[in-house]
Amino acid sequence: MDFELTDKQKMIKNMVREFAQKEIAPVAEEIDKEEKFPHEIIKKMAPLGLLAVMVPQEYGGAGLDTISYAIVIEEISKECASTGVIASVHNSLVSWPITEFGTKAQKEKFLPILAKGEKIGAFAATEDNAGTDLGALETTAKLDGDEYVINGSKTFITSGKDAEIHIVFAITDKSAGHKGISAFIVDKEKTEGFEVGAIFEKLGIHGSVTSELIFKDMRVPKENLLGEEGDGLKIALATLDGGRLGIAAQALGIAQAALEESIEYSKNRQQFGRPISKFQAIQWKLADMATNIDAARLLLYRACHAKDQGGRFSREAAMAKLFASEAAMEAAVEGVQIHGGYGYIKEYKIERLFRDAKITEIYEGTSEAQRMVISRDILK
C-alpha cells in the first residue's frame, strides 16, 4: 500500500494547478458575479485533455485512471467550483456512460466531439417529481418508425442551457416499472422539439447555469438509444456512482481552498497585537478543517481506486461524496467565521466558497441519499 501519488499524477496536479491559477482564478469572481457560463475557459481546457480525462485515447481522450480524474476536478474547483461541476458532469455523467454503454458508432460519433469541447455535455435525469427517486420519472419516449418521440420536462440541469449533448432519461414502458426507463443521447443542435426552459437563480455555483429543459414531441433517432431499452435506471445508477467521485473531488477543491484562504487570512489578520493564527480558537478550527480534508481525500482516492479495479464501488463512492461534501460545508462555514466580518463580504473568496459548498451536499444524491446507499450496503 502506498499513499504517494505517482510521478504522472503529481505532474497532472502541477499542470492543472498552474492552469487553474493562470486561466481560471483571474475570472472566477466575474463568472460568479455575472452568472456567466465559462465558455472561454472550457475552450482552453479541451486541448489539455481536461474534458476527456478517462475517455480512451482512440476516441480522443487521455485514457487516465480515476484518481487522476479526481485530481483534475479538485484543482479546477479550488479556483472555480462552477467550472469544476461543468467539467465533472461533462467527464463523468456524459462521456463516461457513452464510453461504458455506447455502441462503437455512438462512441465514434460523440466522444471526440466531447473531448475537443466542440459540444458540452449535460445529464438530464431530474424532474419536478423525480430526483433521488428516479423511478418516478414522467418523461416518456415512444418509438415511431426509426425515431423515438420524447415528451416531458427536466429540471435543475447543470449546463442545461449551454450544453449540446444531453443524456436524457425517459420511460419507454410504464408497465415495466424501474425496468421501463431508457437513456438517450440527444444532440440539441440536431433535434427539433428541444427547448430550454427557466434558468434558475441559485445560491452558488453561478457559472454552471442551471436550467429546465422542455421536450415537445422531440424526435431522437433510434440509434441514439444508449444501451438497450429498459437499461436506463441501471445506466443512471452506475453513472451516478462515478459522478459522485467528481462531486466529492469538487467538494474537496472547495474545502482545500477554504482552508488555504483561512490559513493565509489568519496569519495576516492582527488582533490584540498578534496574528489571529496565534489564538487557539483559530488553530483548532484550522486543525479540524485540515484533518477532515485529509480524510476526505483518502476516502475519495480509495473509491477511485475501487472503481478502477472493476466491480461495484457504490458504498465507497457514497462515503467519499458524503464525507467530502460535509467537509466542504464545514470548512466554508468555519472559514467565514475565521474571516469574521470580512468573510461576509463579496470581496473575499471565502464568501463565494461558502455559497458554492452547499450544493455538494445536495446534487448527485443528497447526503441523506448517500447514507441510504451506505446503510443498505452494510445492513444487507
Place this chain on the structure above:
Amino acid sequence: MNIIVCAKQIVNVTDIRIDKKTNKPVLQGLDNKISDIDKNAVEEAIRVRDEKGGKVTIIMVGPSEATETVKELLAMGADEALLIPWDQDYDYHVVSELLIGGIKKLGDYDIILCGEASLDLFSGQIGPRVAELLDIPQITYAQEIGADDEKVVGDRNLGDSIVTVESSYPVLITVTKEINEPRLPSLMDILGAANKPIEILEADDVVSEVSSPTVETIDITGVSMDRKNIIYEEMPVGEAVSKLVESLGKEGVI
C-alpha cells in the same frame, strides 16, 4: 537544428521561510520544481525545433531524484534528457564543468539555451561560464531570437536599451522570461513523457576529474526584518516629526 537546454531543479522559492531561532532558511519539505526561466528556454527551443527540425535535449546537473522534474520538460515537448546526479554544494565552476562534460557526450549541437539565471541563487553565471569554457559565442539576456540556417539574431534586453546581435552557430543563448509564455503540457503529453529517454551519467563519466569548488559558502542567513514597535503618543505634529527624525537618525536610516 540540435538544441541543448541547460535546466536546473530548485525548491519552490516562494515557500521558503526563515527559522526565527536560527535565522536560517528552512529548505526541508519544500516542493521541487524547474527554475521558471529555464522553462522559457525550453519553450524557445521547442519553437525553433518545430520551425527548423532537429531535436531538443535537456541537460541537468542536480539531485538524483530530479528525473521527476525533468519529465515535466519532456512533457512540454523536449525529446530527451541527460541527468548528471550531483548532490553536493552548488558551485558555479564545478557545475559548469559537469555541464560541458555532458554536452560533449551529447555530440554535435547548434544552440545551447539557458535561462538568464535560476530563481534560487540568481547569479546568472552558468550560461556565460559554459560558453567561455566551450569557447563559443554567447548572446545573453535575449528577449527575442530568430534562427535561420546560417545565423541567429538575438535582441538583448539590457534594461535601458535593446541591443540586437548576430552570431554564427554553435552559440549559447540565455533568455529572459519575456521571450515567451511556456506552454502547459496536456494530459496526453504527460503520458507520452514517460516513454522519452532520460540518460543518467555520473560525474565521473563526464569529466576526468571533478574540480574543487571555487566558492566557499560560509553561511546563509535570513534578512532580519524585525520591527522596533516604537509608538509615539499623541503630541503636536512638529514635535512628533522631530522625534521621528531623531529616531531614524539614531538607527542610521537617515
